[in-house]
Amino acid sequence: MTPLSVSKGPWEPSAAVAGLLYRDFDGLPADPDDVISEGLDGGYQERSEELRKVLRDTGEDRAGRFLACVALTRWADEAGYEAVVQAARSPESVPWRGASYDRFHGQDDTFGLLADAVGNSDDMIEERGTRTERTRAARALLAIADRVQFDRRIGALLRPDLVVVGFTEIQSTVDRGIARLATEQLPYDLGVQLALMTAAVHRDDAAWALDAARRLIAVKPGERALRELREAIPEIQETYRCRQT
Structure with missing residues (x-):
């Protein structure tokens, strides 16, 4: 801690x-x-x-x-x-x-x-x-998770009660983060942070999470991120297989 x-x-x-x-x-x-x-x-x-x-x-x-x-x-x-x-x-x-x-x-x-x-x-x-x-x-930190390193510690902010109240921040941050990964090389693993946030939202909004996961996969977020998405979002398996081929 x-x-x-x-x-x-x-x-x-x-x-x-x-x-x-x-x-x-x-x-x-x-x-x-x-x-x-x-x-x-x-x-x-x-x-x-x-x-x-x-x-x-x-x-x-x-x-x-x-x-x-x-x-x-x-x-x-x-x-x-x-x-x-x-x-x-x-x-x-x-x-x-x-x-x-x-x-x-x-x-x-x-x-x-x-x-x-x-x-x-x-x-x-x-x-x-x-x-x-x-x-x-919590909401203030979630809103900057596309700008600073949290790595897996972001999970402490993804408890069910905080996901509900921070839903807007999570979605906006994931959207911005995907855009960053598409154009920038970062010194920390932003991909895994975005994947964990996307996976946490899947409980409450599966449709949005699936769309975000597909967009995240498209910008090649790294193996750690892909593993989190595959484990948390079963529907993503087909998308991942298509990307592999």
Whole structure:
């Protein structure tokens, strides 16, 4: 959920971030993942306000602000969700862009990690009263899935409840993404993101999903994308066989 590799080089958290996310609730050294998980049992209440300060502090290191956003979002905090929405409005210029890179493609994966935090925070929204805020954040991320890397982490935003409310964003994003694949060479696997989104919509709109899948196959989205489509949309088998021949 949180970055396993913050930035491309050595990084040390500030004293504030170290105290909030690198110490467990007994004061012992811990990984941010473990601290965030433990916080779900109620500990989030004693650290949320300080993390909000980190998130708002433009003088704080970008990776520290990003970790604060992940933690708050996973805890279904309104400030975390709002930060996600704001980041999605200008993903190329968000301060923490590049604070974390995936290990396989060497591409920024900050938005994928935020997708995990938003999607997995469904277990906290009733307690925090932030269902609406989570929905806004999910829709904002779905709307930029043709512009930034999510890879399979996009799946965290494709839970049935989020697919229903994000239906318009998913369809528009898939349409734009197919157009991009037809004309651009991208450094990340946009095809698999579009395939996963298309497959998720198949449950509710099989006709649209089948049409989108055929259009996606036509622009050669890659083997990973084709595998997802074949597994999720049985009707696509004939289209795929025709393309093969």
